[in-house]
Amino acid sequence: MPAVLSEAFVSPAAGTVPSALAVEALSLSFGGVTALSDISFAVAPGEIRAVIGPNGAGKSSLLNVVSGLYQPDRGRVWLGGHSFAAVPTDRLAKLGVSRTFQNLALFKGLSVLDNVAAGLSHRLRAGLFAQVIGLPAARRERAEGYARAEELLAFLHLDGVRDRPAGTLPYGMQKRVELARALVARPRLLLLDEPMAGMTLTEKRDLSGHIRAARDDLGTTIVLIEHDVGVVMGLSDRIAVLDYGRLIADGTPDQIRNDPVVIDAYLGVAHDLEAGEGI
Amino acid sequence: MTDLALEKTAAAAPHRASPALLGIGALLIVAYGVLPLVASEYLFDAILTPFLALALAGLGLNILTGYAGQVSLGSSAFMAVGAYAAYNLALRLPGVPFLVDILLAGLVAAAVGLLFGLPSLRLRGFYLAVSTLAAQFFVQWVFNKVGWFSNNSPSGIVTVPPLSVAGLPLDSSAGRYLFALGVVTAVTLAVWRLVESPTGRALVALRDHETAARVIGIPVLRVKLLAFAVSSFIIGVAGVLWAFAYLRTVEPAGFNLDRSFQILFIVIIGGLASLRGAFLGAALIVVFPLLLSRLGEALLGGLFDSGVLEMSQRIVLGLLIVTFLIAEPAGLAALLDRLWNRAWNWISGRFRRTG
Numbered sequence: 026m027p028a029v030l031s032e033a034f035v036s037p038a039a040g041t042v043p044s045a046l047a048v049e050a051l052s053l054s055f056g057g058v059t060a061l062s063d064i065s066f067a068v069a070p071g072e073i074r075a076v077i078g079p080n081g082a083g084k085s086s087l088l089n090v091v092s093g094l095y096q097p098d099r100g101r102v103w104l105g106g107h108s109f110a111a112v113p114t115d116r117l118a119k120l121g122v123s124r125t126f127q128n129l130a131l132f133k134g135l136s137v138l139d140n141v142a143a144g145l146s147h148r149l150r151a152g153l154f155a156q157v158i159g160l161p162a163a164r165r166e167r168a169e170g171y172a173r174a175e176e177l178l179a180f181l182h183l184d185g186v187r188d189r190p191a192g193t194l195p196y197g198m199q200k201r202v203e204l205a206r207a208l209v210a211r212p213r214l215l216l217l218d219e220p221m222a223g224m225t226l227t228e229k230r231d232l233s234g235h236i237r238a239a240r241d242d243l244g245t246t247i248v249l250i251e252h253d254v255g256v257v258m259g260l261s262d263r264i265a266v267l268d269y270g271r272l273i274a275d276g277t278p279d280q281i282r283n284d285p286v287v288i289d290a291y292l293g294v295a296h297d298l299e300a301g302e303g304i
Numbered sequence: 305m306t307d308l309a310l311e312k313t314a315a316a317a318p319h320r321a322s323p324a325l326l327g328i329g330a331l332l333i334v335a336y337g338v339l340p341l342v343a344s345e346y347l348f349d350a351i352l353t354p355f356l357a358l359a360l361a362g363l364g365l366n367i368l369t370g371y372a373g374q375v376s377l378g379s380s381a382f383m384a385v386g387a388y389a390a391y392n393l394a395l396r397l398p399g400v401p402f403l404v405d406i407l408l409a410g411l412v413a414a415a416v417g418l419l420f421g422l423p424s425l426r427l428r429g430f431y432l433a434v435s436t437l438a439a440q441f442f443v444q445w446v447f448n449k450v451g452w453f454s455n456n457s458p459s460g461i462v463t464v465p466p467l468s469v470a471g472l473p474l475d476s477s478a479g480r481y482l483f484a485l486g487v488v489t490a491v492t493l494a495v496w497r498l499v500e501s502p503t504g505r506a507l508v509a510l511r512d513h514e515t516a517a518r519v520i521g522i523p524v525l526r527v528k529l530l531a532f533a534v535s536s537f538i539i540g541v542a543g544v545l546w547a548f549a550y551l552r553t554v555e556p557a558g559f560n561l562d563r564s565f566q567i568l569f570i571v572i573i574g575g576l577a578s579l580r581g582a583f584l585g586a587a588l589i590v591v592f593p594l595l596l597s598r599l600g601e602a603l604l605g606g607l608f609d610s611g612v613l614e615m616s617q618r619i620v621l622g623l624l625i626v627t628f629l630i631a632e633p634a635g636l637a638a639l640l641d642r643l644w645n646r647a648w649n650w651i652s653g654r655f656r657r658t659g
Contacts (some may be wrong), residue, residue, distance in 0.1 A: 092519060094515065094519075103598055114518050114519060114654045115518060115521070115523065115524075117519055117521070118520055118521030119520070119521060121518070123520065124519055126515075126516065130515065131512070131513065131516070132508055132509045132512040132513055132516070133512050134511070134577060135509065135512070137504060139505050141523070142505070143505055143509050143517075143520060144503070144520050146506060146509075146517075146520050146521045146522045147520065147521025147522075148521075150503050151502075153498070153501075153503050153530065153534075154499070156498070156501035156502060156503055157494050157497045157498050157501065158421035158497075159497065163501075164557075166502075167501070167502060170502065201368075206520065210520075219561075221387050254644050290531075294507070
């Protein structure tokens, strides 16, 4: 597998077009349990790349390594031309990377508008004193932040709920607010951890449209973890398949659909197929 | 809450904005214009001035606990730092105007708060709460032990110099009240600006989801320490008011653990993450023992002595706090909001029917 991958693997070191994201021989284990084992792949700019696999395959661990919440035991992560042994989470937003979480990670006590505007926190320059006194620069910065947030609310059809506390919204809408917060800074790379979990079919279709629009209109590269394989096949350019922490396949939806190894991983003896899942 | 109910409150919001401003305006007129003329010395000394000092302390703790979500059990330590710092500044630097003393006392309290906030970078929840107890006991111990802070007074109790600002003596009951009112108004305005600012938003983000806050680029460690510093600054200023405007003496025992809990109760009963909550909670905490003692005397007469009073205070207060935590975690502020909404809907409903 690594031999095949190396052709697709374009790290800045290789000197060709830099990938939006590349991981190189990532390994991670928790007290003897292997979460990721020697994983390498690259995501081209402007690509929508899905990561699928059975429960416990290591998908979320992979995103957590890429966003620096976990430190890999071995391997490197390439982001925006920089290589990291451990991604600095505090600088993630500055590197042009944003993410959503598998379980809702909104600021429940803040309004929808403030949640989305918070996505621009890494750009704030004004100090506390300037904000409290209301110096022109601080006021301009605050107004610009809200204006950007309003644009995103309109983009994701959330303008009707802008002043409501985020915690009081229905689940599907909270997911969309999280997407807006992740998109407001116009990230180069967006990581989505099960953005459609628990959504109805209509909500999933809507969100797929929004994700595609984010790529087409904002030029964002997207890596998403998703369980609903039907959605994944329609949405992604390429799909990486994880099983037991290993990358067992990486290719176009058609290649993945017909890959015997993938079919085996999903239908094989080792894993039970979850209700509602399948290829 | 159903969607319908939410839409209703959202729709009512624009109407409510101006009554809220009118309400604040009316309160300020009463506080500045009416009360100084009509209130008795008892009302100033026993109710209004301590209410203002405690409300300010509640406001300070609310920034840390209500907004930033970091529980502190050591608030009165920072009141003590503020009070002793102001006392020593007034004593040792007589030429410095008192308003500058207050500012410096607040900064000293902020520095001490920053120091005791350092554990928050590694600890959270219950463990952090316990570590803030260290501030409580350490600070009280230092002021007991080191005579320099109380100018080597043998009893440990010191009398503060009479209050005057810019040559204007404010040593009367009304003068001390007005001074406290001025300080509280100014600080409240600044706090309101703070919680509405991007920094205020970062505080809540930190409380609601620390990992998400880190990922979007909020400097979590800096914001935490900032919360400790700002909160301790305000509580320190509250300590200055407590010592100079209310008691006119300073002693370490006045800033014990009971006082810290009192401030925490103000925040819980009044409403976490609510500016009004600090004032409502402080009003309840100050007025409630007086009402209870009147009530007890009326019902039980001579049987209701000070021991019984203190005990029944604790029991009723404990019950109140448990009730609030279960029935209305958002405190008096939310309770009043709900009543106001209901009244508003009732009134507008009647208007619609008749008009």
